[in-house]
Amino acid sequence: MRIAEVIAPGQLTTIVAARDWSRAEYGVTPGGPFDERAAAIANRACGNASTATLLECVLVGPRLRFETRTRVAIFDGALRVEDVVELDVGRLRNFRAWIAIAGGIDAMLPRYAEAPRVLKRGDVIPSVSEGSGWAAREEAATRPARPDPSLTLRMTVRVLRGPHNAPFESIDCDVTPQLDRVGIRLRPLIALPPAPKDLPSIGMQFGSVQQHADGSLAVMGPDHPVTGGYLQPVTVLSSELWKLAQLAPGERVRLVVSDYS
């Protein structure tokens, strides 16, 4: 059943399904929302399961025309719940936001697609019961309590040392324009000691931080490759992952080596 037609897709809107780590066995990135908690807030606000498939937007949200009056929940730092026939989200308060549609939507891609579908003008979004979508086999892991992803975003991200050795306790970086759901490239303000070359490839996760040969740091996003051969000095704490969704080009971020918690 069709739910909505895309009148305008916004800056970059993707249909994201729940993170599915069972795909990693086949070399496919687990994917999922850039901020699982924000996505859960939007989903719950319109009566969906917290891991239901929903829209993830960057900077400017889409314009959608629904078949019938439909409840939608938009979370961009603040939560709005509306019953609409036509939705025009416009400019977002934060860099990324999530839009849940009551009843859930179809991912519009096969189970092992390696990146979410990007919404285009004229797309018709089907309901969850039809189309080529799949239901994630894996419910999202139980998450620890984490800070409210609200407006007071402090651009300090706590990381844990390892799996390789970290050559810093704290490092300030510029966020470069090279960022997407695969990863975010950071330019440290101080030069790091050169990283060893040709390391044996190891597994990666959302929040893995690689040090590349040019001295930049690459923080992995939800669509990261499952393995990588660069030094991984630190890993972002799971309770801090939500902040990565809001890093925008030109901002400054501080990575601080922390303890578990």
Add this chain to the structure above:
Amino acid sequence: MQIAAAGDRGLLATFADASPSLLRSLAAAVRRDANVIACVVGHESLLAIFREAPDASVFEREVESELTPPVTHRVRVTFDGVDLDELLAHAQLTRDEFLTRVDGLKLTVRYLGFRAGFAYLDGWPWQLPRRPTSRTRVARGTFAVAGAMAGFYPVDSPGGWNLLGRTDAPLWDPEREPPNLFAPGDVVVIDANR
């Protein structure tokens, strides 16, 4: 075995001398633990991601080798890639000598990564470093090498490896179960198209 924290939800276990097929079997055993969300095979390591507190004892599970027996794939490759001449010059081989020696060559899948379905194959004898810059588009099915590793690009993608040939083998299909042709520990035998 060495264990390192990989964030607050992951553990990286490094095994100095484990074969890829042993790593694959161990990964399958680790995945059966209720606290484990995922276990990713690396070059000589496993990354386990946990639901709750990470627990290193999962890596000490008994390996049941029959869980996922390695498969041998015979893959037909046509060697007409744009970087083949460079490899022949580097290896000081004529095209005929190369085709004779590459036919029947056995490569081993070490791990997956880079893109969905991309398998890193170990055992390439004529080492040529990866190219100084990446090409923006390498066609699906291309056979390429870098150092001692070889691989087939499963989808059209950018790539920095040396392009030697191509195959029509069904490397990757996101609608198939499982979607990838090769898994860690599998053996790929090159069937050179002459």
